[in-house]
Amino acid sequence: MNERDPREKSLFEAPPMGEQERMVEAILFASADPVSVADLAARMPHGADPAEALVHLRKRYEGRGVHVARVGDAWAIRTAPDLGFLMQKETTETRKLSRAAIETLAIIAYHQPCTRAEIEEIRGVAVSRGTVDQLLELEWIRFGRRRMTPGRPVTYVVTQGFLDHFGLESARDLPGLKELRAAGLLDNRPLPGASLGGEEESDDQIGQSELFED
Amino acid sequence: MNERDPREKSLFEAPPMGEQERMVEAILFASADPVSVADLAARMPHGADPAEALVHLRKRYEGRGVHVARVGDAWAIRTAPDLGFLMQKETTETRKLSRAAIETLAIIAYHQPCTRAEIEEIRGVAVSRGTVDQLLELEWIRFGRRRMTPGRPVTYVVTQGFLDHFGLESARDLPGLKELRAAGLLDNRPLPGASLGGEEESDDQIGQSELFED
Amino acid sequence: MSDPTPFESDTQSVGERLAAEALIVDVDGFEGPLDLLLTLSRTQKVDLRKISVLQLAEQYLGFVNQAKVLRIELAADYLVMAAWLAFLKSRLLLPPDPADEGPTGEELAAHLAFQLERLQAMRDAAARLMARDQKGRDFFVRGIPEDVTRVRRVTYSATLLDLMQAYARIRTRDEFRPYAMDRDHIFTMEQALERMRGLIGYAGDWTDLSAYLPEGWGSDPARRRTATAATFAASLELAKQGRIELRQTDTFAPIAIRRKDT
Numbered sequence: 001m002n003e004r005d006p007r008e009k010s011l012f013e014a015p016p017m018g019e020q021e022r023m024v025e026a027i028l029f030a031s032a033d034p035v036s037v038a039d040l041a042a043r044m045p046h047g048a049d050p051a052e053a054l055v056h057l058r059k060r061y062e063g064r065g066v067h068v069a070r071v072g073d074a075w076a077i078r079t080a081p082d083l084g085f086l087m088q089k090e091t092t093e094t095r096k097l098s099r100a101a102i103e104t105l106a107i108i109a110y111h112q113p114c115t116r117a118e119i120e121e122i123r124g125v126a127v128s129r130g131t132v133d134q135l136l137e138l139e140w141i142r143f144g145r146r147r148m149t150p151g152r153p154v155t156y157v158v159t160q161g162f163l164d165h166f167g168l169e170s171a172r173d174l175p176g177l178k179e180l181r182a183a184g185l186l187d188n189r190p191l192p193g194a195s196l197g198g199e200e201e202s203d204d205q206i207g208q209s210e211l212f213e214d
Numbered sequence: 215m216n217e218r219d220p221r222e223k224s225l226f227e228a229p230p231m232g233e234q235e236r237m238v239e240a241i242l243f244a245s246a247d248p249v250s251v252a253d254l255a256a257r258m259p260h261g262a263d264p265a266e267a268l269v270h271l272r273k274r275y276e277g278r279g280v281h282v283a284r285v286g287d288a289w290a291i292r293t294a295p296d297l298g299f300l301m302q303k304e305t306t307e308t309r310k311l312s313r314a315a316i317e318t319l320a321i322i323a324y325h326q327p328c329t330r331a332e333i334e335e336i337r338g339v340a341v342s343r344g345t346v347d348q349l350l351e352l353e354w355i356r357f358g359r360r361r362m363t364p365g366r367p368v369t370y371v372v373t374q375g376f377l378d379h380f381g382l383e384s385a386r387d388l389p390g391l392k393e394l395r396a397a398g399l400l401d402n403r404p405l406p407g408a409s410l411g412g413e414e415e416s417d418d419q420i421g422q423s424e425l426f427e428d
Numbered sequence: 429m430s431d432p433t434p435f436e437s438d439t440q441s442v443g444e445r446l447a448a449e450a451l452i453v454d455v456d457g458f459e460g461p462l463d464l465l466l467t468l469s470r471t472q473k474v475d476l477r478k479i480s481v482l483q484l485a486e487q488y489l490g491f492v493n494q495a496k497v498l499r500i501e502l503a504a505d506y507l508v509m510a511a512w513l514a515f516l517k518s519r520l521l522l523p524p525d526p527a528d529e530g531p532t533g534e535e536l537a538a539h540l541a542f543q544l545e546r547l548q549a550m551r552d553a554a555a556r557l558m559a560r561d562q563k564g565r566d567f568f569v570r571g572i573p574e575d576v577t578r579v580r581r582v583t584y585s586a587t588l589l590d591l592m593q594a595y596a597r598i599r600t601r602d603e604f605r606p607y608a609m610d611r612d613h614i615f616t617m618e619q620a621l622e623r624m625r626g627l628i629g630y631a632g633d634w635t636d637l638s639a640y641l642p643e644g645w646g647s648d649p650a651r652r653r654t655a656t657a658a659t660f661a662a663s664l665e666l667a668k669q670g671r672i673e674l675r676q677t678d679t680f681a682p683i684a685i686r687r688k689d690t
Contacts, residue, residue, distance in 0.1 A: 025279030026297040029243075030574035043300055065239030079240040079568040081561035086237055086257050087244055087568050100459060106554035122546060124462025125505070165563045175556040185549045191539055192531035244568035293574055301574055311586040313594070319586070320595035337598055352584060380588045388592070 014047030017056065024053045024075075034074035034164055070169040072160045081167070101131045105140060109162070109174055110186060113144035113155035118188065132156070140165065228261030231270065238267045248288035314345050319354060323376070323385050327358035327369035346370070354379065461509035464488065466544050476545045481537035482520050485513040516540070615645060615655040620662035628672055634684040637663060 014020065023044050027035060040050035054075055058068040061077075069078045079087065097105070100123075107122050108114045119127050135141045140162040144155035158171060168174065180186050228234065237258050241249055254264035268289060272282040275291075283292040293301060311319070321336050322328050333341050349355045354376040358369035372385055382388065458464045468487045469479050492510045495502050519533030561567055624640055637659060638646075645655035663685050666672045675684045 022277075022279035022294065023297060023300055026293045027279075027300055029280045029291065029570060030293055030301060032569040032573040063236075065236035065241075066243045077243070077570065078563070079244050080236065081566045083237060083240040084561070084566040084568075086241055102554045102558060103459075103550060106550050106557055109557070110550065110553055122543075122550060123459065124465075124543070124547065125460025166557060166560045167563070167567060168560075174553070175560070176553055180549055180553065183549070185546050189539065189542055192535040240568075244571045246571040290572060308583050308585045311584050311590070315584075316586050316590050316594040317598055320591050321598065323591065324595055348584070380586075380591060382588070 014049065015045055017049075017053060020044065020048050020050065020053040021056045021060075023048070024050055024057055028057075028068065028075060028077045031076070034069075034071040034076040034160060036074040040075075069167065071164045072170060074160060076164065078167070097134070098131065100128065101134050104131050105135055105158075105162075108135075108141050108156045109158045109171065110177065110180060111188075112157040112171065113147070114157075115147055115153040115155050117153065119156075228263065229259055231263075231267060234258065234262050234264065234267040235270045235274070237262070238264055238271050242271075242282065242289055242291050245290075248285040248290040250288040253288075311348075312345070314342065315348055318345050319349055319372075319376075322349075322355050322370045323372050323388055326371040326385060327361070328371075329361055329367040329369050331367065333370075461488075461506050462543060462547055464491070464506070465509075465540075466547055469544060476541065476548055479541055479544070481540055482517060484540075485517045485520075488513050489517070613648075613651050613654065615642065615651070615658045617658045617661045617665070620655070620658035621665060624659070624662050624666060628666065628685075628687055630687075632687055634675060634686045637683040637685055640685075 015023075024040055027040060027043060037050050037054070040054075041048060044050060054068065061067045064080070065083060066077050066079050069076050103123060104119055104127060107119050111118060111122070116127055116132070132141070135156075138161070139159055141156045142159050144157040146152040147155055162168075163170065229237075238254055241254060241257060251265050251268070254268075255262065258264055268282065275281045279294055279297055280291050281294055283290055317337055318333055318341055321333050325332065325336070330341055330346070346355075349370075352375075353373055355370045356373050358371040360366045361369055376382075377384065458467070465484060465488055468491065469476065469484055471487070472479055472483065474480075489510055492502060492506065516533060516536050520537060521533075524532055563569065619642075620640075623642060627640065638656070640659050640663075641652065641655045645651045660683070663672065663674060663683070667674050667685075671688055672685045673688050675686075676682070
């Protein structure tokens with residue numbers, strides 16, 4: 001029995017690529033926020049390949065009034081930047097960011113994951129709590145993994161919302177990133193002669209006795 | 215003066231139709247409400263013909279995942295009707311099992327294979343059909359062999375799915391009451407109504423025989 | 429060695445004096461000493477990589493002196509930087525001491541130049557970032573996002589703990605006290621009362637209160653503390669009810685109790 005029931009076939013075979021492209025198009029148009037490939041796959045019929053459909057769709061919208069933009073590992077439809085003049089802007093409230101906040105944001109973006117101490121070292125001044133809070137509230141930064149150094153400080157990284165806001169495909173596309181790296185300006189260079197702090201504090205020792213008390 | 219200054223020309227002549235189509239596309243995409251032709255004309259450069267641009271744009275979206283739809287005397291981009299099913303998202307809500315269900319499940323796990331009468335004897339109350347059905351539906355229990363006693367009652371046993379869900383290798387890995395007590399899961403207060411007798415820390419004695427009957 | 433004095437009025441051009449005054453007036457506008465150094469470095473009008481750190485240190489120290497003359501209070505970190513720059517300046521000017529193991533003046537100067545260059549680079553990067561097309565200003569999202577209708581599916585969950593508690597509850601046929609981690613090491617007054625009520629009948633003689641601590645609560649300090657507090661509170665309650673008498677021979681001396689015969 002090589003012949004399969006056509007109904008069974010339609011149930012288990014993915015729809016044609018053209019149809020998949022339409023589906024991705026509909027889903028992306030309907031959402032104001034970027035949609036990940038995994039989310040697309042979850043909403044499309046079994047066996048669909050949204051990643052390939054996206055390649056076709058992206059090409060289709062090249063040079064049009066809207067385009068398919070990559071935002072981290074997600075995708076969104078956005079208006080072409082050259083048509084911004086047509087849009088009514090009064091609805092969007094762009095809060096004025098302080099100079100400290102803008103610099104802090106840039107330092108996190110270019111040095112991420114980045115601790116508060118590192119931000120302070122680069123700016124040469126204490127980072128106020130409000131500055132970080134403002135960036136967290138805008139959802140442009142979030143907490144990364146703790147650094148495995150003494151004190152286990154929290155780190156900050158930029159978010160998908162940050163990439164979306166500034167029209168970046170990924171943090172690798174930050175302007176001038178390559179040049180800064182090549183110039184060694186993103187290195188963490190300690191002050192000469194400063195003690196490097198005795199490696200990793202072995203916190204394994206601390207509290208051992210306490211742990212094994214019942 | 216038939217000759218016009220080319221700069222003036224570019225200022226006063228409408229952009230090419232392809233460009234106008236892009237503009238209409240971007241405006242319809244980004245607007246929160248359907249946009250009338252008059253509104254389009256007001257926002258587009260002088261001399262533009264949004265009605266004609268709309269005709270082209272409409273044609274371009276024919277058969278696509280979204281289409282240009284007329285809403286009263288205004289226009290909007292909408293999802294193609296046949297793709298409405300994509301706009302549904304399944305959300306799974308997790309609820310706690312009822313007390314009756316979890317107790318029934320516990321009894322089956324500890325005493326399997328176990329008949330309904332046995333469950334009722336241990337719980338001291340009748341077991342509703344719905345409770346057993348729910349556990350069967352969750353595929354945490356299944357029917358075991360019939361008991362070779364009068365009436366040949368069905369028995370219940372736990373399933374592999376149950377073991378997976380609770381992270382157990384086998385039902386025998388379930389902790390016994392002694393371990394439950396050691397883990398602090400069992401309160402050691404004496405049974406209500408049990409004679410208190412002459413009390414020094416007596417909780418090791420009470421109820422032991424009943425607890426560890428097997 | 430003659431120390432060149434910065435801001436010598438007779439050698440200053442009007443422009444330099446104006447710049448210096450602007451710095452003084454704006455002192456609050458600086459985001460810390462590094463920011464001030466970066467601003468000062470611009471007067472050298474060279475690539476940051478070719479900057480004269482010695483000259484910069486002198487400019488900074490001159491600025492701090494000027495601020496003192498004008499009685500402007502500088503924040504501590506400006507003064508710390510001034511002290512460090514004075515140290516750097518001495519390192520740069522004096523011949524190196526072969527016995528000294530610390531970094532050379534040149535190394536320290538190179539690091540300061542690096543810090544300034546890095547701060548400038550981050551400022552430029554920030555400016556480029558903000559100059560990008562921004563969402564809601566230059567490009568826009570869908571104005572009529574279509575709501576995704578949600579189809580609810582209910583799943584049931586239970587943990588191993590739920591299961592074991594349920595079983596324990598049935599098998600003890602008792603009101604099962606829910607397991608709560610944080611109460612593991614707390615002995616409540618109710619528990620103490622219950623315990624003491626059972627034991628007090630035997631307390632005909634003065635007995636130290638600590639003897640009433642439940643078993644297993646005496647060794648760990650945290651457990652002993654909570655058990656002692658609860659037992660003490662319970663003894664006060666029993667005394668109030670007239671069931672026991674309390675005695676303490678001296679301040680901070682052990683407290684003893686005995687049954688009150690009625």
